[in-house]
Amino acid sequence: MTNLLPMADEPAPERADAARNRQAILAAALELVRTRGVDCVTMDTVASVAGVGKGTLFRRFESREGLMAAVLDESEAEWQASVISGPPPLGPGAPPMERLLAFGHSRMRTNVTHGALIKAATGDSSARSRAAASFAVMHVRHLLRELRVTGDLVLLSIAILAPLDIMVIEQQQRDDIPLDRIEAGWDDLVRRVVGA
Amino acid sequence: MTNLLPMADEPAPERADAARNRQAILAAALELVRTRGVDCVTMDTVASVAGVGKGTLFRRFESREGLMAAVLDESEAEWQASVISGPPPLGPGAPPMERLLAFGHSRMRTNVTHGALIKAATGDSSARSRAAASFAVMHVRHLLRELRVTGDLVLLSIAILAPLDIMVIEQQQRDDIPLDRIEAGWDDLVRRVVGA
DNA sequence: AATGAAAGCGGACCGCAGTCCGTTTTGATC
DNA sequence: GATCAAAACGGACTGCGGTCCGCTTTCATT
CATH class of the missing domain: 1.10.357 (Tetracycline Repressor; domain 2)
Incomplete structure (x- = not known):
């Protein structure tokens, strides 16, 4: 048993898939910004290049x-x-x-x-x-x-x-x-x- | 005959309907901004309140x-x-x-x-x-x-x-x-x- | 290994800015 | 008043940011 009653408001750990996706998204975005220029990078494109759904992008990065x-x-x-x-x-x-x-x-x-x-x-x-x-x-x-x-x-x-x-x-x-x-x-x- | 060959590049006169619409649009926008607040004013709303098409809005105001x-x-x-x-x-x-x-x-x-x-x-x-x-x-x-x-x-x-x-x-x-x-x-x- | 609830996922869906193009209005000319 | 080209019109259409919600994955617990 570890930490049944939460001691402090820890910033919430991140689930394995969540962390993996955040990395994939960030990498895709970085690459796309570099190659196409910021203004030509759409959220849909980032999502599809990163291989995740659009909703995931917005949950991770607001x-x-x-x-x-x-x-x-x-x-x-x-x-x-x-x-x-x-x-x-x-x-x-x-x-x-x-x-x-x-x-x-x-x-x-x-x-x-x-x-x-x-x-x-x-x-x-x-x-x-x-x-x-x-x-x-x-x-x-x-x-x-x-x-x-x-x-x-x-x-x-x-x-x-x-x-x-x-x-x-x-x-x-x-x-x-x-x-x-x-x-x-x-x-x-x-x-x-x-x-x- | 008035001014066959254009003397200077006058800023182009404005047709009657154009002027009328510009006024209507501006009045509608002013009113909507006042009553609803800027952030709640959409171009579609302004157009319909002004009684003109959306295209007209964008031609007049870019x-x-x-x-x-x-x-x-x-x-x-x-x-x-x-x-x-x-x-x-x-x-x-x-x-x-x-x-x-x-x-x-x-x-x-x-x-x-x-x-x-x-x-x-x-x-x-x-x-x-x-x-x-x-x-x-x-x-x-x-x-x-x-x-x-x-x-x-x-x-x-x-x-x-x-x-x-x-x-x-x-x-x-x-x-x-x-x-x-x-x-x-x-x-x-x-x-x-x-x-x- | 089984379990179950919370966290995460994804893509259909929405609203809005901005564009396009076939139709209508205007006003100078005759 | 008839003519006609240029100007203006309007609304269907596109693309994008952002949301929603039913389904899937994770992982602490047993």
Whole structure:
């Protein structure tokens, strides 16, 4: 007998077939996104390539958005890792200001590169975007603190991060503003906020 | 005989029935949005209430997004008017810094109030959001110039406006940050950028 | 190994945005 | 007022995201 009365609300284990299917779906989605491009990947296609029913997709990943978020996390996780423990200046070791600028540049380029996927994974109040935003705010706030910035650091972090949003970046690109100029503008903003 | 050879590429006149239908559609959409809320308004419903075919809706307004943009413009236009020629501090007459802060607060509150409609009207590269953003950037840039701010004023304007975006605001509200604190944080940002 | 209930499965089905194309309306010209 | 091409119309149709529910699989227990 193991654990008759549930001790805590454990996150519910996953049945063998469920785990197998989640892997198959994720692999299929990843492959399809890579070969056809995000916008041409339908849920029916993913289901049939993965060899499961459509219902299974939605039970595992909630929505198309959720599935795309899972695909995106594959690369997002390693980006976060390189921020936390990669080589400087993005990772630890460089002075805070250099790290902050490197962080912004890296985030901006990543957003541009994975733009389509990020947009597909980021709808209203998606769990994924909350987590991603939370990580970024945490990191920027930490760097601002090291830079001895005073004030509401959470709000300042959000303000600093807002112009890096893909939608904002793409709007500027549509107005023929080159990426380098956007980057320079952001650097300027950061310096003004930090007060350097 | 009037104008046999077209002198310039005039924006093409509109046939009587076309104009009539556009009005009917817009009226129906406005009414439905008001009574049912944006998210419950389908294109089929608008079409049947307006007494036209579905095809007509899409020919006139391109997409659901476009229709919602048209509905939104009803109120957006008068907001822009109050910025350009309304009473201070939002309108002309107050010192630039006061106007800038008033502008931000007003924009923020408006975004929150019309959040659902704005989101429905604002998709990837919508013509509407380009125009709206353009107006805001123009205005902020103008105020920054009056404040003797130096640098890439367009980029700084975009950076100042980015945190006012509905998606950004709503993210913060989900994290239980009250609107007043968001507002204060934005004021702080502006003062740092302006250098006051 | 037998059992039974909970978890998972899958595909028919639904609602909605957007397209297509044969028919109708408009208005400039004669 | 008759003519006619261009413009507009409308609703059947398509494709996709998402739901529903009767059937199957899993696995803890005996």
